[in-house]
Amino acid sequence: MADSGTSFGPEILLSLSPQADAPLWVQLESALRDAVRSGHLAPGQRLPASRVLAADLGVSRRLVVDVYEQLTAEGYLTARPGSGTWVSDLATQADSGRAAADRPETHAPRWDMRPGVPSLAHFPRRQWRRVWLSALSGAGDADLGYPHAGGDPRLREAVAAYLTRTRGVAATAESTLICAGFTQGLDLLCRTLRARGATTVALEDPGLPHRAPVIRRAGLTPLPIPVDADGLVVDALPDRGVDAVLTTPAHQFPTGAVLAPHRREALLAWAGRRGAVVLEDDYDGEFRFDRRAIGALQGLAPDCVIYLGSTSKTLAPALRLGWLVTPSAFVEALITEKFLADHGTAALEQLALAEMITSGAYDRHIRQSRTRYKLQREALEAAVRRHHLPLRLTGVPAGVQTLATLPKGLDSDSLVRRAAAMGIAFDSVTRYQLAPDRPARSLVIGYGNITPHGIDQAMAALARIMKAGPTA
Structure with missing residues (x-):
């Protein structure tokens, strides 16, 4: 049996048994979780460094790091850059209410396998703090005024260069607009399309559930189009009555299909015949594992495809930073809609993201x-x-x-x-x-x-x- 009194650093008592049926990482994870739940590890308590606890228990440091990361993701622990790992201030509060059946939505699941959620524990806090403080100290007086509704020119330029380099998007600073994530971008587009006389937007079925309500709220009719192993079934698009189609060609959500080359060609041909607009949601185009990701559809037809992206998967949904790359005919109308929606996205966050991209930290x-x-x-x-x-x-x-x-x-x-x-x-x-x-x-x-x-x-x-x- 391996006992830990932690010979260096904060003192905690844990016991692991190599002879037990459960693997050592399961034992350690359960022991720490139980200690937090019982109050033996109080909120705000600092834990031993991973190397210290690993040495005391006679296990690998990687095992301890993985356990710390899992319990951080579950909300029991919190990582403070440069300061170590601590018991979360909310951990015992959340646990004390687990039996309250009338408030189940307030409790994090033990195993969070909800789709579309990136690793929240790996948000680059240290880098973000650095670029945010740099943005604050480097901001001139004019930067603290009302932001430009289309986005800060420095971020527009940085995003355009990044998308051109990594996703094959035909983007310029002038054609790139900043918004508060994908949902606001879609709302701005739907309102702009409605003002131009559009009535119907086709969309993939299945797909993200909030898209249809956004389309309806703008006064448009959502038309579901089926998806198969080759992505959106383009042949199911009607020849008349559809003004735009919303698609996820690089990685269809949730089926995981990639829009096949012949479907890409057919979709752009359909849009050209109809004078319709393709709305490309490239929500996770950076994350292809078996090969290099397929380039954006927008790069093939920038005059009829509007590209949408955000930091929700690459960094964290909480940032609410996104972008549109649009044909010039839509730019002024979208900027007007953005101004009426919120007068522009927060300036310091834009400047921080611009520096993170241009410094190379975003790519890393x-x-x-x-x-x-x-x-x-x-x-x-x-x-x-x-x-x-x-x-x-x-x-x-x-x-x-x-x-x-x-x-x-x-x-x-x-x-x-x-x-x-x-x-x-x-x-x-x-x-x-x-x-x-x-x-x-x-x-x-x-x-x-x-x-x-x-x-x-x-x-x-x-x-x-x-x-x-x-x-x-």
Whole structure:
């Protein structure tokens, strides 16, 4: 048995047993989690450095680092750059309310496998603090006035250069506009299209559930178009009555399909015949693992494709920073809509992101994230095999989620509910369908905001749930 009294650094007592059935990382994770829940580790308590705890317990430092990262993702711990790992101030508060059935939405799942969520624990806090403070100290008096509704020229130039270099977008500073994330970008586009006489926007089905309400709110009609293994079914687009189509060609959400070359050609030909606009949502184009990512559709036809992107997957959704690259005919109208919406995006955050991009720190973070998500995707594939789960992962290996199909006789909606009761959070495909199929036989599983060890634990628990039968 390995005991830790932590010979150097904060003193905590932990015991691990190599003879136990549970792996050492499971034992350590459970011991720390229980210590936080019980109050033996109080909010604000500093933990030993990973190398110190690893030495005391006789385990690898990597094991301790992975456990710390998992408990940070779950909200039990918090990492303070340059200062170590601490018990979260909210940890025991959140845990004390776990039995309150009337407030289940306030509690983080034990295993967060919700799709579309990046690794929140790996937000580059130190780099962001550095560039934000640099932006603050370097900002002139004029920079502290009302921001330009189209975005700060320095960020517009930096984003345009980045997208041209990495995604093959035909972008200039003048054609690139800054907004508060994808959702606001879509809203601004829909309002601009409606003012130009548009009535209908086609969109992929399945797809993100908030897109149709945004389209309706702008006075337009959403028209669902099916998706198959080659992406958007272009032949299903009507020849008349559709003014724009919203698509995710690099990595369809949630099926993981890539828009095939013949479909790309057909879609642009359709838009040219119709005089329609293609709205390209490139939400995670940087994260392709098996090969270099497909370039943006916009680069092939910048006069009829409007490109949308954001930092929600590359950095964190909380930043609310996004961009549009648009034909010149839309620029002034979009700037007007943005001004009426919020008078412009916060200036210091724009300046910070501009410096992060131009300094190379943004590229470095994306490369590190790509490696991390590749390993987590591989961990999911391995866990599915190891625990003999009847799941078939579909789509290309990319992004932070995958579609997993179930065999006949299993209903994904029921499985999601049963898994949630055990602390595993993922989705049924029905959440993303405008016209849900019955019975539903696909899960949408995220692997971005969970460690490889956490993935294995979650899949082991899911295997037990599925083995227990549909009525368990």
